[in-house]
Amino acid sequence: MSLEFHEFTDTAALDAALADFVIARLSAGLAERGRASLVVSGGRTPRGFFARLAAADLDWSRVGITLADDRWVPPDHADSNERGVREHLLIGPVAAARFVPLYDGSATPEAGCAAFRAGLATLAQPFDVLILGMGGDGHTASLFPDAAEIGAGLDLANDADCLAVHPTQAPHARLSLTRRRLLDSRCLVLHVTGLDKREVLERALADGPVAEYPIRLALHQDDAPLHVFRT
Numbered sequence: 309m310s311l312e313f314h315e316f317t318d319t320a321a322l323d324a325a326l327a328d329f330v331i332a333r334l335s336a337g338l339a340e341r342g343r344a345s346l347v348v349s350g351g352r353t354p355r356g357f358f359a360r361l362a363a364a365d366l367d368w369s370r371v372g373i374t375l376a377d378d379r380w381v382p383p384d385h386a387d388s389n390e391r392g393v394r395e396h397l398l399i400g401p402v403a404a405a406r407f408v409p410l411y412d413g414s415a416t417p418e419a420g421c422a423a424f425r426a427g428l429a430t431l432a433q434p435f436d437v438l439i440l441g442m443g444g445d446g447h448t449a450s451l452f453p454d455a456a457e458i459g460a461g462l463d464l465a466n467d468a469d470c471l472a473v474h475p476t477q478a479p480h481a482r483l484s485l486t487r488r489r490l491l492d493s494r495c496l497v498l499h500v501t502g503l504d505k506r507e508v509l510e511r512a513l514a515d516g517p518v519a520e521y522p523i524r525l526a527l528h529q530d531d532a533p534l535h536v537f538r539t
Contacts, residue, residue, distance in 0.1 A: 310533035319356055319501055319539055326499060326537045327360035330437050333495055337436040338370055345372045345432040347485070347493070348397070349441040349449070350389025353501055358397040368401050372431035374408040376440060377450035377484035380417045380472075383409065387480060406430070410470075410483045417472035417483040424483060425469045434532075438493040442500050445477070446512050446521030450484035452477065458519050462487045487518075491531040498526060498536045506538060 314329075316322040330346065337344030348354060375389050383390040390409050398407055408427035414420035440448045447453060451461045452475040461471055461484065469489045473482040490496075500509055512521035518528070526534050 311527070312533070312535050314535060314537045316537070316539050322499075322501070322537055322539055323356035323360050326357050326497070327364065329497070329535065329537075330361060330439070331364045331366060333437045334366060334371055337432065337494075338367060341432065343370045343372070343432045344436040345374075347374055347376050347435050347438040347490075348393060349376050349439055349499070350378065350392050351441055353441055353499060354439070355392070355396050357499065358393070362397055362399050362402045364401075366401070368403075368405040372406045372408065373398070373402075374428065374431065375410055376438065376448075376490065377473075377482055378410040379450075379480035379482055380411060380420070381480055382413070383411060417481050420483060421468075421470050421472060428469055428489075433492065435493040437495050437497060438490060438532075439497045439499055440490070440523070440526055442498060442505060442508065442512075442523045444504060444508060446508055446523050447475075448498075448523040448526065449490060450475070450482035451487065451522040451525070453519055453522060458522065460486075462518050462522065462525060464488050487525045490525065491529060493532045496526050496532045496534045498523070498534060498538075500536070501539045509536075509538070 334344040378389040379387050381388050410424050412420045412423045450473045455473050455475045457473045512523050518524040
C-alpha cells in the first residue's frame with residue numbers, strides 16, 4: 309500500500325501543511341472533474357487546520373463537504389461534530405460549499421441513515437480527500453472496538469454507506485461511514501497529535517485484527533493512498 313508520513317514538531321506547522329495538502333487535492337479535483345469533495349472528522353484536533361482551510365482561496369461553491377461520523381445530537385449541542393464544522397470551517401468563503409450533515413432530527417441514527425445516504429449521493433465520488441482522526445482506543449470515525457456494530461462497520465462485503473453505532477465506552481449514539489465507504493476515496497489522511505496517540509498508532513501499525521484497532525482499516529489496505537500527518 310501507499311503510506312507516507314508527514315512529521316511535525318508543533319501543531320501550527322502541521323495545520324498549515326495539512327491545509328496546503330488538502331487545497332492542492334481539491335484544486336486538482338476541480339480542474340480535472342469540475343467539482344470536488346472533502347470528508348472531515350470532528351473533535352478539537354482539526355480546529356487549527358479548519359481555520360487555515362477556511363482562509364483558502366478556492367471556488368468553494370463547487371466543493372461538497374461532509375463528516376466521517378457524528379454523534380446523534382442536534383447541531384447546537386456541545387458534542388455535535390457538525391457544530392464544530394459550522395463554527396470553525398464553514399465560515400467566510402467556505403460557507404459557499406455544499407455541506408451534507410449526518411443528523412436530520414430523526415429520533416435515532418438508524419432512522420436518519422437513509423437521508424444521509426441520499427445526501428452523500430450528491431457529492432463528487434470517490435471523495436477527493438477524506439480525513440480521519442483516531443481515538444485513544446484506536447477507533448476511527450465512529451467505528452469503536454467495543455461497539456456491537458463493529459463487525460458490520462468493518463465488513464468489506466457490507467455495501468451500506470453508513471450505519472448506526474452505539475458504543476459502550478463513549479457517550480451518545482452515532483452515525484458513521486462504513487469501512488467500505490471510507491476507503492472509497494482518492495486520498496486518505498490520518499491526522500493525529502500528541503504522544504499518547506503516537507503510541508497507539510505505533511501499535512496499530514503492527515499486524516493484527518482490524519477490530520482490535522479500527523484505524524487499521526486505513527493503515528493496512530491497498531484501496532487509497534494514506535498520508536499520516538502527526539506531531
